[in-house]
Structure formats: structure tokens, C-alpha cells
Amino acid sequence: MQFFIDNFPLLRSAFLTTLSLSLLAGLLALVLGTVLAALRVSPVPPLRGLATFYVETFRNTPLTVVFFFLIFGLPQIDFAVGFFTGSVIAVGLYTAAFVAEAVRSGINAVPPGQAEASRALGLSFGQSLREVVLPQAFRTVVPPLGNVWIAMVKNTSIAAGFAVTELTASLQRLSNANAGELVLVLLAVVLGYMLITVPSAFAVSRLERRVAILR
């Protein structure tokens, strides 16, 4: 117990850093991922190609490499971002590719008759996507998006190697200073991640039940 009291300030600030990193990156990934999914089903081939290129690039690149590029690569072409901002962008850009694929699977799950009917009623492509297809698509992608979110929360740990003192970085500092209490250190850090992921999983299953539609 003494260990938790002594190190509470560090653990709390590390937890809050992980939380804000996750929330900001998650928001970026959700917005960008949805736009990418829309581009991937668009009738304009260059837009489709662009989105496919993005998704395949980021989905097939290790996150650490994305971090290296953003944190150490960009400053060499005179485009520096802060370590925290860079980490948010790295995790967000990377996760957007997975969000895009999840949302696209949801779009494909909406019967094509829906889109055809809305086009027949005179809605534009954007309108039919916005008003008819995407609202139905999001219902089916709640569980996979929940998975992507939880994986992303854990992926933020890579930021520990790039000067962001989040939970995993606090693990490095504390495990060196408290080698005799390693189990407690690990417990504290795992608890920190679970404080984010377990309620998320709960919220996702609630949301899933609320938006579920019987077909």
C-alpha cells in the first residue's frame, strides 16, 4: 500500500497521459478512418485508390516505424511537432487504417438496395452515404470498433520510447527504483490500462445492445 501512496503522483499523471493520448488519438482515428472508408466506397477511382494506398501503407507498417518517422524524421524536413502531439498523430494515423477497414465492412453489410433506393429518390452520393448508409453501418461496426479502440489504448505504450511519460514509461522508471516490488509496479500499471479498457468494453457492449437492430 505504501508503494501506491508514495508513487501516486507519478502513477496518476502517467494514467492521465495515457488516457488523453488515447482519447485524442481515438478521435483522430475515428474521424479520419470514417472519411477513408467513405473514400474507399466512392465512385471516383482516384479517391478510391488514394484511400486504398493509405490503408495498405499504414496497416502494413509497424507502429514503432510510424513513430520514428513522425518524431525523428519530420524534423529533418523542417516540420517539427512536440513529442506528445507527434505521438497522438502517430497512433491516430495508424489506427485510422484499422477504423477505415472496420467501417468499410459495416458499409458493405448494408444491403445495396438501401443505397440504390436513396439514389433513386434523388439523394446525392454524399447524402445517401451520410443519411442512409453510414448510420446503419455504424450499428454493425460497434463491436469491431470496440476491438480497435482497446488495441489502440494498448498501442499508446509505444509512446514510452518517445519521451512521453505515460503508463509504460512510469513502469520503466518505477521498476528500476523499486526492483524488489516489481509485482506491485506491474500491478499498478496493468490496473491503469484496465481502468481504461474494462469500462470501454462494458460501454461497447451496452452500446451494442442499444443500437442493435433485428434484420
Added chain:
Amino acid sequence: MRFTRYAAALAAFGVVLAGCSSEAGNQAEKQADNTVAVETETSFEAGTTMAKLSEAGTMTVGTKFDQPGFGLLNPNTQAPEGFDVEIAKLIAAKLGIAPDKIQWKETVSANREPFLMNGQVDMVVATYTINDDRKQKIDFAGPYYEAGQDIMVAKGNPLGIKGPEDLAGKRVCSVEGSTPAENIRTKYPQAQLILFDVYSKCADALTNGQVDAVTTDNVILTGLVAGNPEGFELVGNPFTKEPYGIGVPKGDDAFRNFINDTLEEAYADGDWAAAWDRTAGAISGQKAPEPPAVDRY
């Protein structure tokens, strides 16, 4: 026109390649000249760590893989090279273990105690500062070298940093969980600490101007300066004493005494100085210093 350009590029590439291979060849030659003789007849009291390791004919040593001069992974041989590595080989040789039978395990500043406490390594030779906190969890043989914390800045020292007092308000890079970082945090709290997991990232950040200074033991900084002499320079004003020890599991006094004896022998017969000259000394251009007295606490 185009053809000549390609040919020129190819020729340049060839020159670079040739340069590399001859350098590697020289190094290999130097190493072959200076390898310490491996004991062939060893006898240790049954039940001791020495007997166990000698019997097994192999041992696991934790060292750093990213520190020029002390422990740096050679990508061609996939084995680390440096002063720490040579010290480990000296000890292994006394146990009758040939250098190629040593299993190297990368340790970073934050995982050295856990590795020893969990028995994942038999000993740690990794620019490892002896201090009382660490002595509660593990034991140290040595010291085999005394370093000091110093500061590295961009070439020309644009901010005029002369010592730790000048770090106030500056962005200072070090490694999470290391002694130098803890020193800055407690003694110079006005410096803005930026912490990575390895020092090579600090060097990248200094190159990019994302940090103003890098601080850690001078020997580590010397290696980084040697890697990029046009970009970095050392302030050259050490402000701590960092005796480097060899980490062994807590309470294994027989093994600790054995290592201390081995070190003293190496001091006396010149193996220690020779190990310095062909590793850290070759990089920094400094002659082997007076070895520190072994501390048998």
C-alpha cells in the same frame, strides 16, 4: 551521359564497400592479436556459481547494445563489442568459457536489476553505476572503471552550457530509469527532462534540435561524439563520480570475490589496460586511466 552517371555512382559505392571491408578486416586482426587466453584447466569448489558455469561451459551476460566503446552490437557478427564486453570475456575466460560460448543479452538501464533478480542473466556488465539503492537488491563486484556524469551539446555549444547549473530551463535528454536522469530530477529540477528509452534516440533528438543537451556518463557521451564528431561536442566538466561495477545476484559472495580477484589480476598483468586500448580508448583517443581500487564491501 546517363551511363557515366550510373558508372560513377557504382564506382563510388565500390570505394565505400572496399573501405568498409578493409576496416572490418583490421578490427578482426586487432581482436585476434589481443584475445585473452581461455583457461583450459579449471577447478572450483562444488556448488559455487563458478563451478556451475564452468561445468555448463556457457554463461549469460547482460550488456548494452547501443553504447559505442562499451557495448555496441556489431551488425555483421551479431555480437556486442566494447570495454564492458572485454571485461566480461576476461571473467568468462577465467571460468574456462570461450568468448563465443557467452550468450549476450541486451540490458537497458531500466531492466538490469530485474534481470539479475529473476536469474535471466548470470552477471551484468553494462556501464552499471554502483550505488546503495541497487546494493539492496543485487551485489556489485568491482568497480572496474570510474566515470562521471557530463553534458553533450550541439557542435559549437550555441547555448553556452558549461555545467549542470546552466541547464535550468533547457531541454535535457536522458534515459528513463537511469541514475543521470534521477540526478537531474533531484538536484537540478529547473532543467526540463526529456526521457527516451535508449541514448541513441537522445542523439537523434539533439541532431534535430528537439533537445538542447544530452546528459549521462562521460564515457557514453564520448561514444556518441565519436559517432558524429561534426554534430556533437562534450562539455568536458564531469560533475559526479560513477564507479562502474559488475552486477551479480544478491548474496553470491563467492562469485563476487572471484570476479574481484579476476579484476585485480587483470589490473596487474595488463589485460585490463589492453582491453581499454582496443575498445573505449580506441574511440576516445584517451590512454588507459589508473584502474580504480576494487571495493570488497
